[in-house]
Amino acid sequence: MAENRNDKSFRDSSSSQTLKKVMRVIGNYKILLAFSILLAGISVVTQLYVPILFGEAIDRIIAPGNVHFAEMGSYLRNIGMVVAVSSIAAWAMNRINNCLTYRTVRDIRSDAIRKIQKLPLSYLDSHSTGDVVQRVIADVDQLSDGLLLGFTQLFSGLITIGVTLIFMFSKNIEITLIVLVLTPVSFLVAKFIAGRSFQMFRKQTTTRGRQTALINEMIGNEKIVKAFGHEKAASERFREINLELEKYSRSAIFFSSLTNPSTRAVNNVIYAVVALVGAHRILNGSLTVGGLSVLLVYANQYMKPFNDISSVVTELQNALACAARVFELIEARPESADSTDELQESRGEVALDHIDFSYNKKKPLIQDFSFCAEPGTTTAIVGPTGCGKTTLINLLMRFYDTDSGSIRIDGQDIREVSRHSLRRTYGMVLQDTWMKAGTVRENIAFGRPDATDEEIIRAAKEARSWGFIRRMPRGLDTPVTDDSLSQGQKQLLCITRVMLCLPPMLILDEATSSIDTRTEILIQEAFAKLMKGRTSFIVAHRLSTIRNADQILVMRDGKIIEQGNHRELMAKNGFYTNLYNSQFAQTAENA
Known part of the structure; x- marks a missing residue:
C-alpha cells in the first residue's frame, strides 16, 4: 500500500517540475552561477575566435612564392594567447562548477535529513528503511553526477551555439540560414528520445529503491532468514526484482544511447550541405577558401554542442528521476505544527x-x-x-x-x-x-x-x-x-x-x-x-x-x-x- 502511494506521487512529478525545484536550490548560489556563466562565455568566445584567426592566416597564403609570413606569424601568436585565455577560463569554470554542484547536493541531502527528523512516524512506518536510505544516499549521488555534467557542458554548449551563429552571420548569411533551418531536426530527435528515456530512468530508480530495501531487510535479519530456511525464497525475490531492474536499466540505456548517434547523423548532413554550398560560393567568387574553412569549423562547432547537450540531457534524465524521489521525501507532509509553549516540571498526573x-x-x-x-x-x-x-x-x-x-x-x-x-x-x-x-x-x-x-x-x-x-x-x-x-x-x-x-x-x-x-x-x-x-x-x-x-x-x-x-x-x-x-x-x- 505504501509503495503504491509512493509510486503514484512519483509519477505525478515531471522532469520539468523537478528541474525547477533543483534550480531553486541552485539559486542560493547566484554568485557562483553568474561566475560560471561568465567564464563559460569567455572560454567559448575565445575558442570560437581561433577559427577566424586561422582563416585569416590561411588567406595570407596567396600562391606559391606569395605568402605573407610576417602577418601569419602575428596571427599565430594571437592564436596562442587566445588559446591560453580560453584554457584558464575553462579550468576556472570547472572548479566553480564542482563547488556549485557539491554545495547543491549537500543542501539537498541536509534538507532530506532534517525532514526525516520532522516526519511523523506514520511516514517512516509506511516506507521501508532501505528505500529512505536509497533516496538520501544513492539518489543524491546520481543527482550530483548529473548536475556536474550539466554545469560543465550545458552552459558552454548553449553559449557556443549563440556565439557561433553570430560569427557565422558575419561570414555568410545564406549558409548560416541553411544551418538554422536544418537545426530543429536535431532538436526534435533529441526531445523524442529524451522523453522516453526519462520514463525508463524513473522506473529504474524506483526499482533500485525496492532492491535496496530488500537487501537491507534480508541482511539485517539474516539469522531469522536462516533459522526459517527462507534463503531460497529470499534469493528468488531478489532475482525477480533484479530482473525487473535489468529490464528497466537496459531500456533506459537503449533509449539514451540513441540520442548521440541520431543527432550526429543529422549534424553530418548539415556539415555536408555547408561544404557543398560553400564550394559553390567559392567558384562564383563570393567566398574565399579561408572563409569556407572558417564556416566548416563553425558548422562543426555549432553542431557539436547539440551532441554534448544530448549527452547531458540523457544524464540529466537519470539525475532528475533520482531528484524526484528525493524531493518527494523532502516535500512529504511533516508532523503537525508544534507549540512553542514548554511543559513545565510535571507532577505526573x-x-x-x-x-x-x-x-x-x-x-x-x-x-x-x-x-x-x-x-x-x-x-x-x-x-x-x-x-x-x-x-x-x-x-x-x-x-x-x-x-x-x-x-x-x-x-x-x-x-x-x-x-x-x-x-x-x-x-x-x-x-x-x-x-x-x-x-x-x-x-x-x-x-x-x-x-x-x-x-x-x-x-x-x-x-x-x-x-x-x-x-x-x-x-x-x-x-x-x-x-x-x-x-x-x-x-x-x-x-x-x-x-x-x-x-x-x-x-x-x-x-x-x-x-x-x-x-x-x-x-x-x-x-x-x-x-x-x-x-x-x-x-x-x-x-x-x-x-x-x-x-x-x-x-x-x-x-x-x-x-x-x-x-x-x-x-x-x-x-x-x-x-x-x-x-x-x-x-x-x-x-
Whole structure:
C-alpha cells in the first residue's frame, strides 16, 4: 500500500517540475552561477575566435612564392594567447562548477535529513528503511553526477551555439540560414528520445529503491532468514526484482544511447550541405577558401554542442528521476505544527479523555478510551497481542496524535506544548533496543551528554549493568555497535540510560523481556527505586511483574474491559484472571 502511494506521487512529478525545484536550490548560489556563466562565455568566445584567426592566416597564403609570413606569424601568436585565455577560463569554470554542484547536493541531502527528523512516524512506518536510505544516499549521488555534467557542458554548449551563429552571420548569411533551418531536426530527435528515456530512468530508480530495501531487510535479519530456511525464497525475490531492474536499466540505456548517434547523423548532413554550398560560393567568387574553412569549423562547432547537450540531457534524465524521489521525501507532509509553549516540571498526573485513534481510518483501534493516572502511581497495561498497548504508549509520547479526545498532563493538553518538552518528561525503555556507534559512555549519556563519570557509574550500578561494563576491555570507553552486545546487555544499557536522566515519568514497554530471571529480579528492585514517587506506565506480557502496580488496565480490541489492582481483578474472576492463570499453567507445564 505504501509503495503504491509512493509510486503514484512519483509519477505525478515531471522532469520539468523537478528541474525547477533543483534550480531553486541552485539559486542560493547566484554568485557562483553568474561566475560560471561568465567564464563559460569567455572560454567559448575565445575558442570560437581561433577559427577566424586561422582563416585569416590561411588567406595570407596567396600562391606559391606569395605568402605573407610576417602577418601569419602575428596571427599565430594571437592564436596562442587566445588559446591560453580560453584554457584558464575553462579550468576556472570547472572548479566553480564542482563547488556549485557539491554545495547543491549537500543542501539537498541536509534538507532530506532534517525532514526525516520532522516526519511523523506514520511516514517512516509506511516506507521501508532501505528505500529512505536509497533516496538520501544513492539518489543524491546520481543527482550530483548529473548536475556536474550539466554545469560543465550545458552552459558552454548553449553559449557556443549563440556565439557561433553570430560569427557565422558575419561570414555568410545564406549558409548560416541553411544551418538554422536544418537545426530543429536535431532538436526534435533529441526531445523524442529524451522523453522516453526519462520514463525508463524513473522506473529504474524506483526499482533500485525496492532492491535496496530488500537487501537491507534480508541482511539485517539474516539469522531469522536462516533459522526459517527462507534463503531460497529470499534469493528468488531478489532475482525477480533484479530482473525487473535489468529490464528497466537496459531500456533506459537503449533509449539514451540513441540520442548521440541520431543527432550526429543529422549534424553530418548539415556539415555536408555547408561544404557543398560553400564550394559553390567559392567558384562564383563570393567566398574565399579561408572563409569556407572558417564556416566548416563553425558548422562543426555549432553542431557539436547539440551532441554534448544530448549527452547531458540523457544524464540529466537519470539525475532528475533520482531528484524526484528525493524531493518527494523532502516535500512529504511533516508532523503537525508544534507549540512553542514548554511543559513545565510535571507532577505526573496523566488523564486520557475519550480518545479515539486508528492507523487505518477504516479499521478503528482505540475507541472512547478514558482513564486517569494519579501522580506517583504505577499503571500497568496488559492484554492480548494487537489490543493497542504499544499504541497507547505512542499516543502518550505523541509519536502519533489522537483522532479525537485529549491527553492531558497536569491538566494541560499535550498538543498545546512542544513535543520536546513533553518527551523530556518521560523516560522510556522499549522491548526493541538501540545502540548508536560510539563508546559505552556515549550510549549511556545519550539523554544527558553533560553527565559526569560518577553519575554514569552510579546509574550503571543501579541498573545492574556496571558488572559487565567493568569487565569490558576499556570500561566506559569501550566502542560498541548495535551488533557487538547481546540483547540483554543492550537492554541493560537502555535501562541505565533512563536511570541517568531520572525523568518525572516512566514508560517501560516490555523492558526486561531479554534479561534472564536472576537479573530481572535485580532490575525490578532498581525499577522500584526509580519509580518511587514517579508516575509510571508498564506494558507487560508477564503478569507476574506487575502484581504491585497501583492500577492495571486490561485492554482488548482497543478498549479497557477491566480496571483495578491485581487483587481486585483476581477477585472479579474475569478476563485478567484467566490471562494470569493461563500464564502460570503454561509455566507449570514447561517445568
